[in-house]
Amino acid sequence: MSESERHADVGRQITAALEQMAEMARAVADLLPGSTIGGDFVSGSQFKIYLGQHGYSYQAYRMTSEELHEVFVEPDGIAGVRAAVRDNTIVVLHGPAGYGKGATLLNAVKVNSKPDQQVFRLHPTTDLSRFSCAQLPKESFFVLDDLPAQQLGHLEGYAMDTLLADLSTHRCKLVISTPQAQDTLFSRPGGVVVELSPRPPxxxxxxxxxxxxxxxxxxxxxxxxxxxxxxxxxxxxxxxxxxxxxxxxxxxxxxxxxxxxxxxxxxxxxxxxxxxxxxxxxxGEITDLRVHCLAVSLAVLNGLPREIIARQADELELLVRPPTDGPASSPATNPFAAAKSFSLAALRAEVLPFDAATQHGVVPTQALRYVDREFAGLVLHHVWREHDAIRTPFVRWLQRLGTNTNQAVRTRAATAVGVLACESFEYLAGQIMAPWARDKRLEVRLCAAAAVSPVIAKPALRDPALRLVELWSTDQSSRWLRATAAHAYGQSVSTYEPQLALESLVGLADTDDADLMIAIGSGFCDMVFGGTAAVTLEVLDAVAELSRSRDRDVRLTGGLSFLGMALSDGLPGEPSSDAQPSLVLLTERTPQLAPALGRMWSFALHDPDLNELFLDCLDDWAVDAEAHVAHRAALIRVLRQSAQDPRTLRTLRRRAEIWSGRNGKAPVVGRALLTEVSDRV
Structure with missing residues (x-):
């Protein structure tokens, strides 16, 4: 493999590691304890941080189709609420507590939204006077439940006009439920107050x-x-x-x-x-060890194909079953008869259709899960707290799950370990997380990085968790531990301590180790695609500085990190059907990123080691944007910012001529870029 091919492989592995970490982050919600907001179950881990006005950060999460299609019993006057949501930018629905205001608003949003429109639930602590939707997709819906009447009153006048203007600019809508609101809340068109009619019986x-x-x-x-x-x-x-x-x-x-x-x-x-x-x-009423093991396996692997859960239950049983005395073996059992000792109903489980991703493609199968969505976490915590006798084999079983060849199994194992580490941090950090962290296999090290996430989310455990990651990152640690630390900084630490995470990743950048480069690159990607606009700008500036370094190892780490970003498609938590480059989508959403990305491209196109890879990547960007007006505009905006020196101008002009030439694959993009650069050369 040539050096260029090795560099391309590192870029692809950065993207692959980013995708695995994103899946692990989504899985945390299944086992973390949740809460209810306005009558809807919400897991705290689902919320992400976005940037509002004047540096203010707020939390929101994208609602699932399942949440939007909950059972709904129509109250009198539902047609009026739906019409209000259709015709206005802000709708305030008020009425007594317990009348189903939140469900009514969600139904009105569902009726008025297009299939590709996104709906975000705002955290109850959101300050609407400093809210901005600029960082989220255009034409989105925002839902804020149970806003106190006094907070709503603070939005009168200039603050309300500013909020209306921000939402209108991005073609977004906001629906609010509150106990009480005045009809005079809005001084100009675009907002309306609606009173909920009596609820259904x-x-x-x-x-x-x-x-x-x-x-x-x-x-x-x-x-x-x-x-x-x-x-x-x-x-x-x-x-x-x-x-x-x-x-x-x-x-x-x-x-x-x-x-x-x-x-x-x-x-x-x-x-x-x-x-x-x-x-x-x-x-405690279960008497069969096999059923106990199946219940525990289901708690950890909830929602996976039933054959996987059954197989891992067998593995747990072999570890837990007490050894027999002497050479005599236990009487043979009839496996068909054993199946009669329990039923899915007794296990409180159900079977659902499931599309499993395999090496042969997507295969339809059956998934097993607890009927009660909270039950998996309850079983896991009960076993850990009440059954000390099986703790050693249970820990050994969890550690083995983290090395399983199935990514979904590893993901759920990492989540379970992280949840339990919130109760027994020191023990599990030594028994499971450390062995995973120093493993030679990337997929196993990712489990250690993911397991840190639930722990660091706990304020009381944040400092010990940060010290653990810092210990992994020291010069005295092995290359594998340092790589795991880089993954953890990008995925877990950056959510709560973005400055510390960024400084730590930059501090690790002086390396010629490919595994550490991959980890640093995916850490930077995590921060760019998962952070606020301000954090994204800081990360891009830091990567740009690395890319300009005179030290070749540092420059390669920065360049390969940007290559990983440039090769990524889609954005976390958004539909994957539109497989556009992530950075193009990010620029379309947040235009103020264009100058920083333009600077990155001006360095990348002339990198002595990576320029050919970046030219190929830019060609792909042009082809992807050819048929999309908004994506094309975002791409041209970035390239306009990069064309600030004669050398870059000549390079871009040559690419534009190739794209728009006789056999060019992106003629519209090529002609648009030629228009931008022709008068500058």
């Missing part, structure tokens, strides 16, 4: 949610609802002063209770916040 809400989870032919609902204890609970929860959310949650609990021996006790425990105790009783 609570029993109708309950029945609608329950019917979605049970088929019409299932006899279980009638049998369960006929039990006196369940009837008493329903009478209590569906009383007149209860809420729409309470009715929907009760329906969910009743549906889950169908698989439980004592439905009334299960529902009562959940309603009174005793979920952990109820989970412990359920786990």
């Amino acid at each position: 609570l029993r109708k809400i309950f029945d609608s949610h329950l019917n979605r989870r049970w088929s019409a032919t299932d006899s279980t609902p009638k049998q369960l609802l006929a039990q006196p204890g369940v009837q008493d609970l329903m009478d209590t929860e569906l009383r007149t002063n209860s809420t729409a959310y309470a009715a929907a949650r009760l329906a969910l609990l009743v549906a889950h209770a169908a698989a439980v021996a004592d439905p009334c006790q299960y529902i009562a425990d959940r309603l009174q916040g005793r979920a952990a105790e109820e989970c412990g009783r359920w786990f």
Whole structure:
């Protein structure tokens, strides 16, 4: 392999590592404890930080299709709410607590949004007087639930006009639910206040949610609802002063209770916040070791194909099963008979269709998951807290999962270790995270970096976690540990300490080790594609300085980091159908990045080691942007900023002539670029 081919391979591996880390970050939400906002379940790990006005940062996350298509019982006047969302930039829906304002707004957004439009939920702490949607895609919807009336009152006058102007400029809409609002809130067109009409009957809400989870032919609902204890609970929860959310949650609990021996006790425990105790009783009533291991395997690998979960349950059983005395073996068991010892209902699990990504392509299969979305975390915590006797084999099993050939298995293992490390940090840092961190295999080291994320999210554990990553990054550490530290700085540390993460990555850049270069490059990519606009600018400036260094190793690290960014497609948390270069999409969203990216390209196109690779990459950018007006404009904006010296001007003119020539593959882009550079050469 030539040196140029090795450099190209490093660039591709930076992109591949970035994709793996992004998948691991998404998986954390499955096991971290969540909270409810306006009656909707929200995991704190889903929120990302975006930049508002004057350096203000706010949190938001992109809502899933599942959230937007929840069961909805239409109240009177829903047509008016939908029309208000259709015709206005800001809609404020007010009404008493528990009337389902949040669900009503989401339904109105769903009805008025296009298939490719994105919907973001804003964190309840968002200060709308300093909010800006400039960093997020145009034509997005923003949802803010349960805004206190006094905070809404602060938006009158200039602050409200500024908010309306910002949203209108980017063709975005904002919907707000609040207990009370004045009709005079808006002084000019574009905003409207709507009062929610009386909600539907609570029993109708309950029945609608329950019917979605049970088929019409299932006899279980009638049998369960006929039990006196369940009837008493329903009478209590569906009383007149209860809420729409309470009715929907009760329906969910009743549906889950169908698989439980004592439905009334299960529902009562959940309603009174005793979920952990109820989970412990359920786990304690299991008498078969095989079922115990299957329950634990499902807790860690929740949502994966059932054959994978069953295989890993077998592996756990081999580690946990006590050794037999003497050479005599246990009596042979009939594996078909063993399957009768439990059912999916007893395991509180369900089977769902699942498209598994394999080396042969996407294959349809069946996934196994707990019916209750919170149950996986409850089981995991129960086993860790209450069963010390199996801790050693359990830890050995988790460590092995991190070396599995299946990326989805490794991802969930890293997530589980990170969640448990929030309770036993020192122990798991030494027993699992350190062995993963010094492994020669990139995919295993990524598990260690990902496992740091849930720990560093805990304020009480942030300093110890930072010291651990710093220890991995020292000159005395092995090359593998330093590479793991670079991944952790980019993926985990940068969310909470971006300046520390950036300085640490720059400090590691003087290296000729390919693995460390890949890790540093993916760390920079994580910060560019996952941070605020201000952080992105700082990272691009830092990478530009590395790319200009007289030290060849430092210059290569900076150049290869930018090559990894340039080769990446799509943006985190956004549809992958439009496989445009990530930096082009980022520039389209945040035009102020164009000067920094232009400087990077002016260095890259003349890099003595990488210029041919960058020319090939730029050719690909042009072809990708050829048929897209917005992407084409973003690309030309960047190249206009890079064409500041005669050498770069000549290079760009030559590329434009090739693109627009007789056999050119991007004639529109080529002609547009020629128009930009012709009068400068």
